[in-house]
Amino acid sequence: xxxxxxxxxxxxxxxxxxxxxxxxxxxxxxxxxxxxxxxxxxxxxxxxxxxxxxxxxxxxxxxxxxxxxxxxxxxxxxxxxxxxxxxxxxxxxxxxxxxxxxxxxxxxxxxxxxx
Amino acid sequence: xxxxxxxxxxxxxxxxxxxxxxxxxxxxxxxxxxxxxxxxxxxxxxxxxxxxxxxxxxxxxxxxxxxxxxxxxxxxxxxxxxxxxxxxxxxxxxxxxxxxxxxxxxxxxxxxx
Numbered sequence: 001x002x003x004x005x006x007x008x009x010x011x012x013x014x015x016x017x018x019x020x021x022x023x024x025x026x027x028x029x030x031x032x033x034x035x036x037x038x039x040x041x042x043x044x045x046x047x048x049x050x051x052x053x054x055x056x057x058x059x060x061x062x063x064x065x066x067x068x069x070x071x072x073x074x075x076x077x078x079x080x081x082x083x084x085x086x087x088x089x090x091x092x093x094x095x096x097x098x099x100x101x102x103x104x105x106x107x108x109x110x111x112x113x114x115x
Numbered sequence: 116x117x118x119x120x121x122x123x124x125x126x127x128x129x130x131x132x133x134x135x136x137x138x139x140x141x142x143x144x145x146x147x148x149x150x151x152x153x154x155x156x157x158x159x160x161x162x163x164x165x166x167x168x169x170x171x172x173x174x175x176x177x178x179x180x181x182x183x184x185x186x187x188x189x190x191x192x193x194x195x196x197x198x199x200x201x202x203x204x205x206x207x208x209x210x211x212x213x214x215x216x217x218x219x220x221x222x223x224x225x226x227x228x
Contacts, residue, residue: 004157032214043118043203043218044158093157102146102165102207102214106157 003027004096006107013084013114020080021110023094030096033077034104035069038091050077084114121204121219128194129227136222137188138204146207147180147187148216153200161202162189184209194226 003026013019023033032051036044048064050056050071058064068080077096081088091111095104121138128134138147146165150158162173164180164187171178177190187204204219 006157034215043221045218046215049215091155095157097214103148103160103163104205104214104216105160106150109155109157111155 002103002105004030004094004105004107006094006110008110009108010111011113013112015085015114016083018080018082019084019112020078021092021094021112023077023079023096023107025075025096025098025105028096028098029074030077031074031099032097033071034095034097035067035077035079036093036095038093038109040091044093047079081112084112086114088112089114119204119206119217119219121222123222124220125223125225127225127227130195132194134191134194134198134224135188136202136204137186138206138219139186140206140217141185143184143209144187144206145184145209147178148205149176149178149187149189150203150205151200152203152221158203191224194224196226196228199224199226 005024007022035047038044046059047062048056048058048069050069052071052074056069071077091109093109095106097104119138119140148163149161152158162171162178167184168182169180175192202222205216
């Protein structure tokens with residue numbers, strides 16, 4: 001149980017374009033989903049927290065207009081990187097927790113490369 | 116963002132050896148979680164701890180929630196090559212308004228057969 005998927009697993013895009021990453025909870029209802037970014041050899045840094053049906057809460061320093069998050073259902077959240085630049089290249093990982101749960105279950109991650 | 120202090124930063128051991136790593140925080144936590152991350156993958160939950168002093172095992176892994184609520188350790192006994200990866204601690208601050216986790220800096224484990 002507690003399986004989270006992400007799509008795509010990797011994506012290459014040109015500078016200035018937008019990229020959408022999907023995060024799905026496959027066997028449970030995710031009332032809260034989290035989006036992280038991880039640079040090589042570093043830990044996970046939380047970007048934003050999203051609760052189903054409400055606006056995402058962004059961490060300090062994360063541009064909400066650049067990283068658009070939508071959590072429209074209990075099983076799907078999306079992260080859209082708008083007007084991507086090479087410095088946005090990173091490993092993006094989502095996680096999900098169910099109602100009242102403190103444990104987070106992670107997706108396999110999405111490798112974004114902006115050229 | 117805030118991070119937990121995790122040590123050691125890396126470990127290079129022989130197969131069969133026991134391993135110990137720990138995490139400390141300057142603030143009190145009410146939840147400690149330990150994750151393992153393989154290259155190019157998302158973290159996988161190993162053990163979850165919810166009470167001060169709690170000692171929990173999962174196969175060859177044992178973790179404890181420190182009584183001060185500011186630390187936790189993870190032990191791996193009789194290491195095997197597939198234990199290779201990066202281990203992260205993560206915690207939720209006491210009184211936190213959300214389920215947000217703070218992550219440790221990670222411990223890279225290498226096991227030589």
